[in-house]
Amino acid sequence: MPNIELQYFAQLQDEVGRAHERRHTSAPTAAALYDELRAAYGFALAPACMRVAINAAFAPWEQPLGEGDHVVFIPPVTGG
Amino acid sequence: MPNIELQYFAQLQDEVGRAHERRHTSAPTAAALYDELRAAYGFALAPACMRVAINAAFAPWEQPLGEGDHVVFIPPVTGG
């Protein structure tokens, strides 16, 4: 099972209660990982309104995850 | 014949050779006055591309002139 580096921002960070997490997961894709985390932490946001970044670049939800990948789920942005 | 206070700007000032002029004229309107000055100084600009200000406010070309009026013919503006 790959080791994934998770970083949380905005409301996800509040829901998890921390900004970083190292997680062993069998989730094959970013989409599956979000489902797993949503079940664990009760995230309110549906993936349809979000994006995912893998290793600090936007990536498709179906991108396979590899050992040591850094994953960030991106809630709707509100900067500016 | 009314006494008119003329002030010249931009290319008109160059054509007249000065910025101010006090002129006795029988021209009944601003339009007639411009024709008179154009004949005298050879202004290149046609009135169709210009506006006129009487007493520091834009005015119709056909506005009658009165004693002591301050008249400025406004070439196409190029500020900004």
Place this chain on the structure above:
Amino acid sequence: MADAPVDISALRRALMVPEAGGFCSFEGWVRETNEGQTVSGIDYNAFVPLALTEGQAIVQEVKQRFAICRATAMHRTGYLPVGETAVWIGVSAAHRDAAFSACRYIIDEIKQRVPIWKKEHYASGEVGWVPCHTL
């Protein structure tokens, strides 16, 4: 209308109100080339009383037409070398759309209506009145 450099940061500060979330400004700078000629500076000639009246009218218009908080415009007169700020416009608004639209409106109207004329001084030593706005 100003015949000497203006403290822009003071003009900007006067537009800051707590309800404003967006601020748009435009500056016109003296450009080095125009129509293929090298410019060393521009002499701005203005009919000041009417330029002030028209400028104030334009600012009133944007306050009626757009949902803005505050707006200011400043235009220099006299000789300005390349790189100097000839015109400054600032608009604050609750939202950015009004700030951009009002700022654009002001500069467009200044270029159409305010009695100011540019005499360009060229590197060649020649001078020339800009005939009219090309853009």
Place this chain on the structure above:
Amino acid sequence: MADAPVDISALRRALMVPEAGGFCSFEGWVRETNEGQTVSGIDYNAFVPLALTEGQAIVQEVKQRFAICRATAMHRTGYLPVGETAVWIGVSAAHRDAAFSACRYIIDEIKQRVPIWKKEHYASGEVGWVPCHTL
């Protein structure tokens, strides 16, 4: 991306090139009210590495899409009280149309794509993540 106040006049100066005749800037200020609630300040949370990449991509895009000279964007992170400048964008161009269009494009894209999130602090003592842009 800056976690402390930035010298805006230095950013502006870096956009001054002799070919530039127009300069448009946009600033986003922390506003006192949002959706009827009184705001005391906003905490900006950013995923900095990706925010930088996206910001640079947006600036590259405007250089390709619009006839501009230079463009810069700055966004603050951390807690800012009402009235502070959270975002600053500046664009210089030969002509004003490109300057306005590029400046507007940059702020619109920042609001759409750059991973930054606002947590509003209300006068009531409550805090809340802004759910999404309403305007």
